Amino acid sequence: MTYCVAISVNSGIVFCSDSRTNAGVDKAYVYSKMFRFELGNERQFVVLSAGNLATSQATMHQMKKDIRLNAPISLNTVATLSDAADYLGEVSRAQMEKHDNTGPTFEASFLIGGQIYGSEHSVALVYPAGNHITTSPDTPYLQIGESKYGKPILDRIIDVDTSLETAALCALVSMDSTMRSNITVGPPIEVMFYHADSFLLQPHHRFEEDNEFLRGLKKAWDSRLKEAFNQLPGLSWTNSNNNLMLNK
Amino acid sequence: MTYCVAISVNSGIVFCSDSRTNAGVDKAYVYSKMFRFELGNERQFVVLSAGNLATSQATMHQMKKDIRLNAPISLNTVATLSDAADYLGEVSRAQMEKHDNTGPTFEASFLIGGQIYGSEHSVALVYPAGNHITTSPDTPYLQIGESKYGKPILDRIIDVDTSLETAALCALVSMDSTMRSNITVGPPIEVMFYHADSFLLQPHHRFEEDNEFLRGLKKAWDSRLKEAFNQLPGLSWTNSNNNLMLNK
Numbered sequence: 008m009t010y011c012v013a014i015s016v017n018s019g020i021v022f023c024s025d026s027r028t029n030a031g032v033d034k035a036y037v038y039s040k041m042f043r044f045e046l047g048n049e050r051q052f053v054v055l056s057a058g059n060l061a062t063s064q065a066t067m068h069q070m071k072k073d074i075r076l077n078a079p080i081s082l083n084t085v086a087t088l089s090d091a092a093d094y095l096g097e098v099s100r101a102q103m104e105k106h107d108n109t110g111p112t113f114e115a116s117f118l119i120g121g122q123i124y125g126s127e128h129s130v131a132l133v134y135p136a137g138n139h140i141t142t143s144p145d146t147p148y149l150q151i152g153e154s155k156y157g158k159p160i161l162d163r164i165i166d167v168d169t170s171l172e173t174a175a176l177c178a179l180v181s182m183d184s185t186m187r188s189n190i191t192v193g194p195p196i197e198v199m200f201y202h203a204d205s206f207l208l209q210p211h212h213r214f215e216e217d218n219e220f221l222r223g224l225k226k227a228w229d230s231r232l233k234e235a236f237n238q239l240p241g242l243s244w245t246n247s248n249n250n251l252m253l254n255k
Numbered sequence: 256m257t258y259c260v261a262i263s264v265n266s267g268i269v270f271c272s273d274s275r276t277n278a279g280v281d282k283a284y285v286y287s288k289m290f291r292f293e294l295g296n297e298r299q300f301v302v303l304s305a306g307n308l309a310t311s312q313a314t315m316h317q318m319k320k321d322i323r324l325n326a327p328i329s330l331n332t333v334a335t336l337s338d339a340a341d342y343l344g345e346v347s348r349a350q351m352e353k354h355d356n357t358g359p360t361f362e363a364s365f366l367i368g369g370q371i372y373g374s375e376h377s378v379a380l381v382y383p384a385g386n387h388i389t390t391s392p393d394t395p396y397l398q399i400g401e402s403k404y405g406k407p408i409l410d411r412i413i414d415v416d417t418s419l420e421t422a423a424l425c426a427l428v429s430m431d432s433t434m435r436s437n438i439t440v441g442p443p444i445e446v447m448f449y450h451a452d453s454f455l456l457q458p459h460h461r462f463e464e465d466n467e468f469l470r471g472l473k474k475a476w477d478s479r480l481k482e483a484f485n486q487l488p489g490l491s492w493t494n495s496n497n498n499l500m501l502n503k
Contacts, residue, residue: 155403159432163477164484172490180484184407224487229411231483236412236428239475242420 008191009040009152011055012181013118013130014174015142017167020120020128020201023178024055025152025186027193036060041197041211042067044082046074048206049124052082052091053199057152058115058135065102066115070095088121088129089141095119096137103135116151121201128203156188157181171200176224183225196221256439257288257400259303260429261366261378262422263390265415267450268368268376271426272303273400273434275441284308289445289459290315292330294322296454297372300330300339301447305400306363306383313350314363318343336369336377337389343367344385351383364399369449376451404436405429419448424472431473444469 011024022041029035038060044052054070056063073081085091095117103113120130132149133139142149144167150158157180164177175198185192194216200209214221259272270289277283286308292300302318304311321329333339343365351361368378368390380397381387390397395415398406405428412425423446433440442464448457462469 155436156407158436159404159407160480160484162435163480176487176490177484180487187410188403188406227487228483231486232408232411232480235476235479235483236408236425238479239424239428239472242424 008189009057010150010154010157010182010185010189010192011040011057011118011152012148012150012154012157012161012178013053013055013120013142014148014161014165014169014178015120015128015130015167016147016165016169016171016174017203019171019203019205020053020130021171021174021178022053022055022118022120022197022199022201023175023182024197025182025192026195026197027191028060029191030060035191037195039195039197041199043199043208043211044070044074044121045208046083050082050121051201051206051208052119052121053201053208054095055118055151056115057117059103059113061106062099062103062113062115063117065105066095066099066117069098069102073098085123087123087126088119088131089139091121091123092119092131092133092139092141093137096133096139099133099135100137118149118151122203122206124206128201153185153189153192157183157185160184171202175200179221179224180228183228194218194221256437257305258398258402258405258430258433258437258440259288259305259366259400260396260398260402260405260409260426261301261303261368261390262396262409262413262417262426263368263376263378263415264395264413264417264419264422265451267419267448267453268301268378269419269422269426270301270303270366270368270445270447270449271423271430272445273430273440274443274445275439276308277439278308283439285443287443287445289447291447291456291459292318292322292369293456294331298330298369299449299454299456300367300369301449301456302343303366303399304363305365307351307361309354310347310351310361310363311365313353314343314347314365317346317350321346333371335371335374336367336379337387339369339371340367340379340381340387340389341385344381344387347381347383348385366397366399370451370454372454376449401433401437401440405433408432419450423448427469427472428476431476442466442469 024040042054114135117133122128198212272288290302362383365381370376446460
């Protein structure tokens with residue numbers, strides 16, 4: 008399993024991914040699911056992948072090859088991020104269909120985010136079918152993989168005005184909730200920042216399982232969350248009609 | 256969709272369920288998913304249901320009929336909660352198989368909890384296949400339906416020493432997180448308490464959408480959670496090597 012999230016706020020994009028890959032619980036590997044396409048000062052992309060590892064790898068391989076061989080369509084030629092997502096979807100589908108006779112086994116999904124000069128930065132989620140959706144002011148983040156455990160905190164914290172630092176912290180908290188509930192999502196955790204209009208991917212951060220920062224955050228969030236719960240007004244019953252109520 | 260959770264702590268059991276049933280988003284109904292079987296001072300059961308509504312209703316109907324007609328096996332005759340879960344599983348499977356030619360469409364799953372005189376109170380999760388698992392000191396709660404959004408808070412708060420009131424508050428917070436992220440889970444929300452060895456189901460609490468208590472809890476949890484997040488040490492980069500770190 009996998010958990011990846013990309014958050015597109017006014018000041019840029021945060022990408023966050025886990026690195027555990029498994030085909031059955033006794034076939035767990037560590038693979039980065041974050042791929043950089045640094046194509047000069049007019050286009051920068053990051054891709055996050057979930058689903059079948061062979062399909063993901065073949066898709067990344069083909070996309071790099073298309074750039075290297077100056078193919079008519081590649082991340083170097085697409086005009087918009089939406090075109091980039093369409094292209095990624097086509098490559099992914101082609102790779103999947105090479106091997107796919109039996110249904111969803113070879114499916115992969117992707118997040119692609121970045122910026123092309125002349126348009127705003129944004130993120131798209133590319134489905135196994137090759138179609139995609141993009142972030143918007145109302146929906147500034149997109150997830151792939153095991154998305155449910157970590158969604159509530161994103162829904163509460165993130166909007167387009169959130170700072171990149173806060174968005175990154177929220178992505179890591181969301182990742183922590185997911186890792187706690189699904190053992191097939193695991194470290195190393197990777198985080199990447201893109202500052203709007205910089206056309207420069209920031210150095211990428213990789214946190215191993217025993218990383219002090221990650222452990223500190225995990226512990227801090229666990230105790231803050233318990234405190235938050237303990238600070239809720241307690242439950243009690245009104246004497247009169249046995250209704251539940253919150254204590255004042 | 257549905258979300259139900261039952262928490263079995265040392266002092267008793269809390270049951271919590273939503274009431275939204277849907278077959279497509281334009282066929283949403285309100286149905287209670289909580290069923291009481293109050294069978295005197297030696298056996299008390301509560302059943303929560305998720306999945307196909309016709310199968311759930313037929314199962315409850317048959318179980319009531321078996322009690323009424325003094326069938327050889329019914330909730331009135333089973334020796335243990337595990338036997339009760341086996342029996343529920345058989346009834347459910349038989350109902351499902353009456354109509355089922357096409358796979359998982361008619362599946363339902365159940366939580367059954369309560370106490371039979373001479374044994375401890377506990378909860379079992381009955382799968383569509385008819386088999387079941389029970390709560391244990393390490394796993395004091397079980398969920399059916401849309402379980403993922405509301406799981407992290409249960410994992411952090413609940414253990415067997417948790418009080419019934421705190422368990423109920425946690426179930427409601429878990430329900431709130433689920434409703435926030437999945438619109439097919441919705442009020443009225445029902446809560447039921449069983450105090451260990453009481454052989455008496457407490458009055459049952461039903462919260463409508465506009466219920467003041469529920470709105471108060473929702474608001475309090477939202478602001479506490481945001482506070483908790485805002486109290487986390489901020490992220491920053493160390494100047495030296497561009498590593499991320501938590502501020503002191």
